[in-house]
Amino acid sequence: MATDLSGPSSLDELARERVDHRFKGLPPTADGLTVGELAAERRSLFTGGFTTPVLALSAEALEHNLLEMERYSAAHRLAFAPHGKTSMAPRLFERQLDHGAWGITAAVPSHVRMYRVFGIQRIFLANEVVDAAALHWLAGELDADPDFRFIAYVDSVRGVELMDEALRAAGARRAVDVVIELGAGEGARTGVRTEAECAEVADAVAAAPTLRLVGVAGYEGEVPLPDTERVGAWMRRLTALAAGFDAEGRFAELGEDDEIVVSAGGSAWFDVVAEVLAELPGLSRPVLKLLRSGAYVSHDDGHYRKRTPFNRIPQEGALHPAFRLWAQVVSRPEPGQAFLNAGKRDAAYDLDLPEPQVIRSARDGSTRPAAGLTVTGLSDQHAWVAVADGAELEVGDWVGLGLSHPCTSFDKWPLIPVAEADGTVTDYVRTFF
Numbered sequence: 001m002a003t004d005l006s007g008p009s010s011l012d013e014l015a016r017e018r019v020d021h022r023f024k025g026l027p028p029t030a031d032g033l034t035v036g037e038l039a040a041e042r043r044s045l046f047t048g049g050f051t052t053p054v055l056a057l058s059a060e061a062l063e064h065n066l067l068e069m070e071r072y073s074a075a076h077r078l079a080f081a082p083h084g085k086t087s088m089a090p091r092l093f094e095r096q097l098d099h100g101a102w103g104i105t106a107a108v109p110s111h112v113r114m115y116r117v118f119g120i121q122r123i124f125l126a127n128e129v130v131d132a133a134a135l136h137w138l139a140g141e142l143d144a145d146p147d148f149r150f151i152a153y154v155d156s157v158r159g160v161e162l163m164d165e166a167l168r169a170a171g172a173r174r175a176v177d178v179v180i181e182l183g184a185g186e187g188a189r190t191g192v193r194t195e196a197e198c199a200e201v202a203d204a205v206a207a208a209p210t211l212r213l214v215g216v217a218g219y220e221g222e223v224p225l226p227d228t229e230r231v232g233a234w235m236r237r238l239t240a241l242a243a244g245f246d247a248e249g250r251f252a253e254l255g256e257d258d259e260i261v262v263s264a265g266g267s268a269w270f271d272v273v274a275e276v277l278a279e280l281p282g283l284s285r286p287v288l289k290l291l292r293s294g295a296y297v298s299h300d301d302g303h304y305r306k307r308t309p310f311n312r313i314p315q316e317g318a319l320h321p322a323f324r325l326w327a328q329v330v331s332r333p334e335p336g337q338a339f340l341n342a343g344k345r346d347a348a349y350d351l352d353l354p355e356p357q358v359i360r361s362a363r364d365g366s367t368r369p370a371a372g373l374t375v376t377g378l379s380d381q382h383a384w385v386a387v388a389d390g391a392e393l394e395v396g397d398w399v400g401l402g403l404s405h406p407c408t409s410f411d412k413w414p415l416i417p418v419a420e421a422d423g424t425v426t427d428y429v430r431t432f433f
Contacts, residue, residue, distance in 0.1 A: 010117070010118065010119070011090055011091070011094060011118055011119065014035060014090065014091065014430050015034060015035050015036030015039075016034050016035070016036065017034060017035050017430070018032060018033070018034060018035075019031060019032070019033050019034070019035060019038055019415075020032070022414060022415075023414055023415040024051075024053075024054075024346075024413070024414075025050055025051055025052070025053060025054030025055065025413075025417075026038075026050065026051075026054075026415065026417075027043065027048060027049030027050055027051070028049065028051070029049045030043075030049070035415070035428050035430070038428070039425070039426065039427050039428055042424050042425065042426060043424075043425050044422075044423045044424060044425070045326070045417060045419045045423040045424075045425055046360065046365065046398070046423045047365075047423075048425065050417070050425075052326055052327050052328040052341055052342070052398065053325060053326060053327040053328075053340075053341055053342035053346045053347075054325075054326050054417065055323065055324075055325045055326075055346070055409070055412075055413045055416055055417075056323075056324055056325075056326065056416065056417045056418070056419045056425075057298065057322045057323060057416055057417070057418045057419070057429060058320070058321075058322045058323075058324065058418075058419065058420075058421070059418050059419060059420045059421075059426055059427070060320075060420065060421060061298075061299070061320040061321060061322035062092075062095075062297065062298070062322050062418065064319075064320050065296050065297055065298070065299055065319050065320060065322065066095055066096065066099045066297065067099065068296070068317045068318070068319060069082070069099075069293065069296050070099040070100045071317065072270075072274075072316060072317055073100065073291060074100065075316070076274040076277075076278065077278075077289065078265075078274060078277065078289050078290070078291045079102040079288050079289060079290045079291070080100065080101045080102055080290070080291050080292075080293075081101060081102050081103045081104060081105045081122070081124045081263075081290055081291070081292050082096050082101055082104060082105065082292065082293060082294045082296070082297065083104075083105040083106075083107070083126070083266075083292050083293070083294025083295075084104040084105060084106055084111060084115065084294065085105075085106070085107040085111060085294065085407060086294035086295055086297060086298070086406050086407050086410065087294075087297060087298070087406070087410045087429070087431060088111070088114070088410065088411070088431045088432045088433050089410065089416075089429045089430060089431045089432075090114075090118040090430065090432070091427070091429050091430065092297055092429060093115070093118065093120060094118075096297065097120075102122055102288075102290065103120065103121070103122025103123055103124060103149065104120050104122070104123060104124075105123075105124045105125075105126055105292045105294065106123055106124070106125045106126070106127075107125075107126060107127055108125075108127060109125070109129055109131060109134035109137070109138070111125075112125060112138070112150070113137070114432050116141060116148075121147055121148055121149060122149040122150075123148075123149070123150050123151070124151045124152075124263065124290065124292065125150070125151065125152040125153065126153060126217070126219065126292065127152070127153055127190070128152065128153045128154050128155050128156070128159045128163075128181070128190070129152055129163065130159050130162040130163065130166075131166075132162075132165075132166040132169070135163060135166035135167055135170060135176075136166060136169070136170040138150070138176065139167050139170035139171070139172035139173075139174075139176075140170070142172070142174040142176065143172065143173045143174055146174075149177075150176065150177060151177045151178065151179060151214060151215075151261060152176060152177070152178050152179075153178070153179060153180075153181040153190075153191075153217060154178045154179070154180060154181065154201055154205060154211070155180070155181040155183070155190055155191050155192050155201065156192070156201060157200055157201055157204045160178075160201060160204040160205055160208055160211065161204065161208075163176065163178075163208070163210070163211060164208035164209075164210050164211060167210035167211075168210055172210050175209070175210055175211055175212040176210060176211050176212070177211075177212050177214045177261075178205060178211050178212065178213060178214065179213075179214060179215040179216055179217040179261050179263065180192060180198050180201055180202055180205075180213070180215075180216045180217070180241070180245075181216075181217055181218055182198060182216060182217070182218040182234075182237065182238050182241055183218065183222075184218060184219060184220060184221075184222035184223045184224070184234055185222070185223055185224045185234065186224070187224060188222040188223070188224060189219070189222045191218055191219075191222075195237075195241060195244070198216075198241060202245060202250050206250070212253050212254075213245075213250055213251065213253070214251070214254065214258070214259075214260065214261050215242060215251075215259075215260050215261030215262055215263065215288070216238055216241045216242045216245065216261070216262055216263075217238075217261065217262070217263035217264060217290075218234075218238055218263075218264055219264065219266060220234055220235060220264050220265070220266065220269050220272070220273060221266040221267075221268055221269060226268075226269065228272055228312075231269045231272045231273075232272050232275070232276055235264060235272060235273060235276035235277075236276055236279075238262065238264060238276075239262060239276060239277065239279065239280045242260060242262045242280070242283070242287075243280070243281060243283060246260060246283045246284050246285075251284065251285065254285055256285075258285060259285060259286045259287060259288040260283055260284075260285050260286070260287050260288070261287075261288045261290060262277065262280065262287055262288070262289055262290070263288075263289075263290035263291075263292060264277075264291070264292070265290075265291035265292050265293050266292065266293055266294075266295075267293045267294060267295035267296055267304055267307075267308065268304070268307040268308070268309065269309060270291055270293050270309050271309035271312055271313050271316075272309075273291060274291070277289045294406075294407075295405075295406045295407065296308075296319055297322075297406070298321070298322040298323050298406045298409070298410070299319040299320060299321045299322060299406070300321055300323065300348075300402070300403055300404050300405060300406050300409070301321045301323070301355050301357070301402025301403060301404060302351060302352035302355065302402070302403065302404020302405065303351040303352060303404045303405050304319075304404075304405075304406070305321065305404075321402060323402070323403045323406070323409055324357070324400045324401065324402065324403075325342055325346060325347055325354060325400070325401040325403055325409075326360075326398050326399070326400055326401070327340035327341050327342035327346070327383060327398070327399055327401060328340065328341050328362075328396060328397065328398055328399070329385075329393060329394065329395050329396060329397045329399065330382075330395065331395065332387075332393070332394065332395055335387070335389075336386060336387050336388075336389075337384075337385070337386065337387065338373075338385040338387050338393055339382045339383065339384065339385065340382065340383040340385060340399055340401075341381065341382065342354075342381070342382075342383050342401070343378045343379045343380050343381040343382045343383055344378045344379065344380050344381075345380055345381060345412060346381075346412055346413075347378065347383070347401065347403055347409070347412070348403045348404055348405045348406075348407075348408040348409040348412075349378050349408075350405055350408050351404045351405040351408075352404035352405070353375045353376070353377070353378065353404075354375045354378075354383060354401035354402065354403055354404075355375070355401060355402040355403075355404075356370035356373035356374065356375060356385065356399050356400075356401055357369070357370050357400050357401065357402050358370055358399070358400040359373075359392070359393065359397050359398070359399055359400075360397065360398040360399075360400065361397055362394070362395075362396030362397050362398065363396075368392070370399060370400070371388075371391060372387060372388030372389075372390065372391030373385055373386070373387060373388075373391060373393065373399065374386045374388075375401070383401075385399075410431050410433070411431065411433040413431060414430065414431055414433075415428050415429070415430055415431075416428065416429040416431065
């Protein structure tokens with residue numbers, strides 16, 4: 001049975017969800033209002049009753065980043081399926097699709113289920129699915145909706161066997177489209193290690209009536225010791241695999257209007273991916289060159305600020321960090337030490353610690369750079385801040401923190417205010433982790 005897209009989790013229904021204790025940082029005085037009603041009030045993030053800590057997204061940076069990747073993909077003739085695991089936010093999926101995205105990438109079957117509830121019609125699952133219960137649900141979803149396009153990885157003969165067994169048991173009427181995942185090298189994450197093994201997996205797919213081979217894919221971010229040369233070499237293996245499969249007639253089951261899928265592209269090497277995909281020679285059918293970068297939507301002030309391809313190709317654009325976590329100074333127990341009321345439950349910390357950027361005075365609302373402040377560690381609910389000699393900071397001040405790693409920032413906040421530069425909150429982003 002297909003997912004009911006008009007159910008209580010539809011996009012329209014998000015605005016009718018009631019604000020309450022589930023959503024940290026939101027004004028206690030907003031309890032009982034719908035999210036739409038609260039957004040219409042356009043409260044100030046700083047004087048509108050929000051409690052600290054509170055994570056906010058920049059309205060201007062979000063729109064800039066959406067436009068930037070839309071332009072980049074179009075300029076390089078790439079289809080774009082941004083990875084939804086970054087935000088797990090249907091409102092952002094909607095905006096990504098409005099900005100030209102082909103579809104949304106998922107990591108696990110539970111993501112696919114959530115995407116379908118919110119009406120996503122094209123989903124690329126960058127993983128092999130061997131869970132019989134998930135495949136049973138998927139078979140029903142595909143059979144009930146002929147317009148639903150779904151593609152998944154396969155990376156082993158055994159995985160193909162398990163998929164075929166489960167789909168047969170489910171009585172699947174539509175074949176599931178799959179791509180062979182080429183691994184990024186010895187010791188990398190998932191994916192078939194050699195071209196010979198790729199051919200064995202492709203043979204297994206051809207023998208499984210419940211599956212249809214539509215292309216090849218992988219993730220260049222797992223290339224060992226990645227640099228432009230190594231990532232480029234792996235990408236050329238991927239495109240050569242696609243061309244070889246095509247020459248061998250392995251895509252013969254595709255219809256005249258179907259495309260051969262060649263997909264890669266995280267958030268750190270999409271320039272190399274674009275360059276090599278542009279070199280792909282003509283195949284027997286049109287090629288869907290599918291980029292899957294996800295972190296771009298919010299970007300960050302750490303990991304991706306250092307690694308974005310736009311550092312190498314500044315003439316092609318730039319991304320702006322959209323996150324800022326606001327916390328308050330709750331203790332100054334020693335001259336060189338301060339504590340903020342935000343910790344591991346609120347801030348990403350798996351790649352880099354939060355970066356103090358701005359101080360907002362609790363006395364008069366004035367702002368100044370957070371010079372002399374360094375986050376040295378996080379407890380569950382506290383940030384440890386070293387305060388340099390001469391730095392001004394007192395209990396009650398708000399400190400705006402830049403964050404590193406979007407994926408582990410979004411997942412800590414179920415409802416995130418979207419604020420304009422002056423602090424006016426214009427929207428809210430609901431996440432589903």
